[in-house]
Amino acid sequence: MSAVLLAGCSSAGSSASGSTIARADAPPGIRLVLEHRPAPLTETIQVFVCAVPFPTSDPLYGDLQLRLDLDPTTIAAQMQRHVSLYYRALSNGAYRPDFVAGETLTMTTEETHDQCVEDAVDASSPEAAAVLVVANAENLATGPGGWGRPGTPCAATFCSAASTRRAVYVGASDFHPDNGAVPLLDLIEHEIGHTLDLPHSGDTSATYDSVLDVMSNSAAPRDVQPERKNAQDTIAVNRVALGWIPDDDVAVAGPAGGTYMLSPSAGPTGRRVVFVPLGDLMFLTVEYLAGTGFDAFLPSGGIAVHRIDESPTVCEMPVAGACVGIDRQQLTVGSTPPHRDLLATAGASWTVEGWRITLVRAATASMDTVQVEVVPTDG
Template identity: 45%
Template sequence: MRLSPTRRRRWRIVLAVLLISSVGACSSATDAPPNAATSSPPNTAPPGSPTTTLEHSLPPSVHDFLSSTSAFLGTDRIEVWVCEVPQGATDPTFNRSTLRLALDPSVLSGLLNKYVTAYYQQLSHGAYQPAFLPGRIHQMTVDESPQDCLDAALNSSAATTSGVLAVATAENAATAAGGFGTIGYICASRPLSRCPAASTRRGAYVGASDFHPDWGPEPAVDLEEHELGHMLGWTHSGDDIGEDHNSGIDVMSNSAAPRSFDPGRRDGQDTLGINRLAARWLPLSDVAIDQPIQGTAQTFALRPSTGASGTRLLVLPVDSNRFLTVEYLPKSGLDSFFPTGGVTVTLIDQSPAACNQATRCLGPRRRQLTEVGTAPFFDLLTPRSGEWTGQGWSVKVTGLSDVATVQVKFSSR
């Protein structure tokens, strides 16, 4: 069932977007590379870039979100390298243990093609397919860092490679993050096959832990899935008190959360609808946008954002830098471990304060804050819960079946 409130406007886009940004490391906020752009309006795209054509003008915050995120469609060729870590390596990222795994780029590529490719095909409903190809082994010197190894792999990667994943033979220290990843520099020459990683510096690094034999035949690939998300320009989600890996409902937060419910799980959970919109796996034609007009409540029927079709995301504009997304996350598929299904709300914040910069936080610098409930945010909105209010909006779930029936109302800020 689809409801068609009079105030509801459907925005359609003939899209092919592209351009954009860089940045984004998993473990900590990092500065953009010196030549990284943070904003590129469609009408200033470099020659040869695809263009964005809007049938209607979008809220400015949504327009800028789309202009600063990149489509990832089709095959994404990613070279898999091994970082051979010598005994006595000095970088504090590495565990002091003498454990070293005998890793082979061909074997790793096979495992990643089997598990991570299947995961992303499920997330994108077939729109995007990472293809992992064996790279080589980089023999690290005793004082090289993970970034040094990734740089060496990027420098030697093939011209047809659009990303690099480096896997160390040593585990990371308990105090270090498990890895990092970045979308790299702007690549105006879409498709991906014309964006060599040696130029864009698009890549990720993970320690050896996920490939320890104790996991059994299927490695723990949730971190690789998370870091690949960074290579798509996705950002973390969670709360606004400084810890951004505390959400269990998004692979771009605590990707290991499913394993705390089911020790047999190896994949991460699903992701938020805003990331599908960023990658263009969820077309704008399946996004409903309400307007902040004070008055009567409007009702929307939302299909699961993790599904393949229908209206799957509701946008509630806040201001020129921020907007809310409302989506239905059922207890199914990669999210079958959820205690219950329900509706969540995410604040997309592109204001300078969101990343403590002087300029707006566009592209991977944006923040995505989970607004409903408390960490780990499994307490989703249902017909039995109260309404959520914030940013001038209230959101109430009145029905939950194949669709979530959601009543929203703007009062004032």
């Protein structure tokens, strides 16, 4: 259990004194996120290649004829060198996946990629917590480039991929030689997020059109930085769920709200997010994205707001009356799609769900914290 947040506590020397409520008194939807299973410090992800025959009856590939010469050992080394470092940076060192080579599995003409993934899971080593399966054929452009699943919940310290069926599948497109020596990485980084039980963010359409989160439009940074391989950063609610922001650095706003100091949500220390209860299973998150590091493609840093909804109506299979983990709905609100422009000018505000969120003081060269007022509009 975390320390109790003291009402009215504030950063030393600041005038910020937003009201907070203790974790034990927070609505159940907020507690579900605070109590989510943290990501492990380390784990092994085993890499398999599915060799797709031509022709194949799997409609995912249609009549596409390209077959790449992919090798699990080479891919595991690429992932170790780039995706592992991405997640280490994203988590400030709290999540360090290791990639090891599995084998190449040859599909029969009648087999589908889904069966190949199951074969890979069955063939995975007892030490592997998840598998990454790459087909040597491109998926048809009309469908998604891949998927990721957390598998069945793991109640122990470690569960093998063979027991949970935790897996990522991607087609060959990101490994096309036209991409250079390093494949495109953002889709795999996105799908690994799903294996950690992270949901999409953005809107409710299939496009997930926010540029602010690896779990939304992960390719968005490439629109600004054509040489980009990695995805952007992620949003505070995901960091809290995975234990990358400790509970003590989360403020749960009281009914009157107030003014809060916020450190960058991607940073290693300080208060990094305000949760604003909207009901038992719904709340807003208010965070400061600094627009640096993986987010350097943004025009500027600023405040981002998301509406998190775990109501049983937002997913197909609620657990104990709530949509948790990968089934949470996370809408990017306040800003206009694709959410490139954040609340960045002192005095600017958004009104969302009966709350007014105002940037009181922007970050300066000498201080990277911001001051934000979060108050009910009828208060």
